[in-house]
Amino acid sequence: MNFKMLRIFFLAAPFLIYSAFRTMISIFMISDYTMVKFTAVFSVLVIISLIVFQLRMKDKNYFSFAVSGALLFFTSVIFYADQGILKNSVSDAGLSAFIFSRPESVLYVSLLLMALIPPLFGRNPFTYYFAKEIVPEMFWETRLFRVVNIVISYFWAIIFALSLGSQFSNNAVFAHIVPVVLQLLVGVPATKFLIPFLQIKLAFVERGAPRDFLHSAEQALIGMPYVFDKKAAGDLKIVIQFFITGGESIEGYLEIGDGNCSYHNGVHPVPSMTMKSPADIYLKIARNEISGTDAFFRKLIVIEGDFSIALKMEQLFGAGGPQVESDKKAKRNREQKKKIDSDHILIPKNYYSMQPGEVRKVLLIQASPRKAGVSKTDILAQAFLEGCRSAGAETETVHLADKNINSCIGCYTCWTKTPGQCIYNDDAAEIMKKEDEADLVVYASPLYIFGIVSSLKQYFDRRIPRLEPFLVTGESGMTSHPTRAGYKKSKNVAVLGVCGFPEVSHFDSVSAYFHHVSNTAGDNSFNIVAEIYRPASEILNNGFYGNETGRILELAGVAGEQIVRSGTIEKSVIDGIAEVRVDTDVFRDQANKTWELCINEGLTLSQVQERFSGNAGEK
Numbered sequence: 201m202n203f204k205m206l207r208i209f210f211l212a213a214p215f216l217i218y219s220a221f222r223t224m225i226s227i228f229m230i231s232d233y234t235m236v237k238f239t240a241v242f243s244v245l246v247i248i249s250l251i252v253f254q255l256r257m258k259d260k261n262y263f264s265f266a267v268s269g270a271l272l273f274f275t276s277v278i279f280y281a282d283q284g285i286l287k288n289s290v291s292d293a294g295l296s297a298f299i300f301s302r303p304e305s306v307l308y309v310s311l312l313l314m315a316l317i318p319p320l321f322g323r324n325p326f327t328y329y330f331a332k333e334i335v336p337e338m339f340w341e342t343r344l345f346r347v348v349n350i351v352i353s354y355f356w357a358i359i360f361a362l363s364l365g366s367q368f369s370n371n372a373v374f375a376h377i378v379p380v381v382l383q384l385l386v387g388v389p390a391t392k393f394l395i396p397f398l399q400i401k402l403a404f405v406e407r408g409a410p411r412d413f414l415h416s417a418e419q420a421l422i423g424m425p426y427v428f429d430k431k432a433a434g435d436l437k438i439v440i441q442f443f444i445t446g447g448e449s450i451e452g453y454l455e456i457g458d459g460n461c462s463y464h465n466g467v468h469p470v471p472s473m474t475m476k477s478p479a480d481i482y483l484k485i486a487r488n489e490i491s492g493t494d495a496f497f498r499k500l501i502v503i504e505g506d507f508s509i510a511l512k513m514e515q516l517f518g519a520g521g522p523q524v525e526s527d528k529k530a531k532r533n534r535e536q537k538k539k540i541d542s543d544h545i546l547i548p549k550n551y552y553s554m555q556p557g558e559v560r561k562v563l564l565i566q567a568s569p570r571k572a573g574v575s576k577t578d579i580l581a582q583a584f585l586e587g588c589r590s591a592g593a594e595t596e597t598v599h600l601a602d603k604n605i606n607s608c609i610g611c612y613t614c615w616t617k618t619p620g621q622c623i624y625n626d627d628a629a630e631i632m633k634k635e636d637e638a639d640l641v642v643y644a645s646p647l648y649i650f651g652i653v654s655s656l657k658q659y660f661d662r663r664i665p666r667l668e669p670f671l672v673t674g675e676s677g678m679t680s681h682p683t684r685a686g687y688k689k690s691k692n693v694a695v696l697g698v699c700g701f702p703e704v705s706h707f708d709s710v711s712a713y714f715h716h717v718s719n720t721a722g723d724n725s726f727n728i729v730a731e732i733y734r735p736a737s738e739i740l741n742n743g744f745y746g747n748e749t750g751r752i753l754e755l756a757g758v759a760g761e762q763i764v765r766s767g768t769i770e771k772s773v774i775d776g777i778a779e780v781r782v783d784t785d786v787f788r789d790q791a792n793k794t795w796e797l798c799i800n801e802g803l804t805l806s807q808v809q810e811r812f813s814g815n816a817g818e819k
């Protein structure tokens with residue numbers, strides 16, 4: 201039997217036997233004194249097993265003492281009672297009688313005090329006893345280790361308090377079974393769940409905190425499985441090989457798969473990625489003194505193989521890369537951005553509400569000149585369409601870059617010589633027809649010099665054949681052109697934009713433009729249903745910000761689903777998409793490093809993107 205099994209045996213067996221035995225006694229109504237003698241024998245067995253157990257444990261802490269002390273107290277009471285010394289008090293209906301009928305209550309009081317008192321007075325929680333068996337010594341002094349143990353200790357205090365409470369029941373079977381159920385079926389599985397849950401929560405909050413408890417590269421490597429974020433790994437199956445040189449010479453690899461991470465000495469035959477680093481540099485990365493990205497850009501470390509894994513290291517191990525903001529910093533940044541944004545509101549925004557079920561056909565006019573999969577506009581817009589489809593709508597994408605659309609030359613032939621007919625016979629007419637057939641048109645564009653891209657504007661300009669040349673007073677009271685007979689007066693439009701800078705207020709002029717058109721442009725006018733803007737859009741295909749990307753795209757899907765189901769998108773969803781949770785200083789810094797890399801290495805952005813398998817910082 202290995203030590204882990206032995207530990208479980210010593211921990212669980214006495215309690216199980218003890219409770220089963222006590223239950224039997226209650227059922228078969230064995231006399232009080234026979235019962236207490238048997239109970240005493242088992243108590244002694246529990247003490248012996250705990251002493252053996254204690255000898256094997258690293259932390260000489262309260263646990264064994266608490267259990268042994270309680271049982272010792274109880275056996276001595278029985279012993280003296282048997283000698284007739286306490287007989288009188290036993291017959292009383294007082295505390296002694298209660299102890300005799302429910303001897304475990306002494307044990308649970310003792311366990312409750314053991315779990316509750318030490319952390320309340322700033323002492324080490326009893327769970328150190330178990331935790332030190334499985335967590336390497338270098339983590340024992342960390343805040344993470346302490347907080348996780350304190351929470352688990354309080355959790356067990358509740359379990360022991362409930363176990364104690366059950367002893368007051370008149371039903372003996374209930375009183376003996378409830379603690380077993382609470383401890384073995386609730387306490388043990390819940391602890392197994394709570395430990396990694398708390399570790400991840402805390403590791404997330406503490407990302408970027410110095411890890412000065414690490415003193416060697418080897419220690420840092422061996423410790424990596426303990427800071428591994430299972431959730432961030434998802435179904436990732438990879439091997440990361442390390443070659444550490446200089447002060448320490450280490451060959452070892454991390455194996456990640458099925459949500460687990462393990463460290464092994466040696467060289468893996470087919471690693472997914474290899475990191476070569478001098479020991480002092482690796483230690484600095486692990487201690488959060490320099491970021492892994494920095495080290496790479498400054499050529500202090502060498503990465504070979506699947507580079508995208510290097511970008512995920514921060515998420516997987518919480519060290520050495522850009523960090524998602526702490527809650528406090530995020531709040532401060534949000535307030536600051538809100539102020540910037542409220543200072544920038546140019547025009548009041550009215551949104552048109554469609555009827556639930558009105559949207560059956562959605563047309564996306566995607567104006568980024570970049571290819572699908574690379575274009576952030578397209579990535580966000582496709583997530584939105586996916587949501588529309590999941591709610592039952594039909595969708596179609598027109599990529600303007602694939603279309604032949606001439607620039608309007610302002611000849612007004614379409615208003616004079618051939619009314620309604622443009623001099624060009626290109627793809628513009630076909631797109632307009634598709635728009636007429638759609639229930640919702642999504643105009644999607646990246647921000648180019650604080651406006652929409654020229655191809656979209658060029659397309660909009662080609663819509664004037666659908667207007668009459670005459671000047672009339674429009675609904676808003678301003679001058680406009682009437683719609684030519686046979687054309688739809690207005691259509692339902694959603695505007696979707698992405699931009700490189702991290703403030704949403706950069707979209708002000710785009711928003712103002714669309715709202716102005718909506719109020720004054722006859723056939724070209726829009727019923728604006730929603731505006732979806734995403735600043736700092738570079739994170740949408742950048743491996744550094746995996747979690748954030750997932751959050752934003754999920755919300756874009758929700759937006760698509762909502763517009764089809766209810767005809768409108770909740771403000772919280774729009775705000776969630778626009779919210780920049782990434783530390784803006786780190787974001788700017790990383791973007792600048794990407795540009796530096798391009799310039800220094802003579803690479804285009806797309807070449808660097810290929811290496812990163814993501815766009816790490818184009819404006």
Ligand SMILES: Cc1cc2nc3c(=O)[nH]c(=O)nc-3n(C[C@H](O)[C@H](O)[C@H](O)COP(=O)(O)O)c2cc1C
Nearest residue numbers: 568575576577646647648649650699700701737819
């Ligand atoms: C010509 C040009 C002008 C740009 N102007 C701005 C700008 O004014 N503000 C901004 O935040 N980003 C600007 N950007 C950055 C893009 O909006 C950003 O990279 C966006 O993510 C590109 O989207 P796409 O990948 O869908 O093409 C500009 C990019 C280019 C190429």
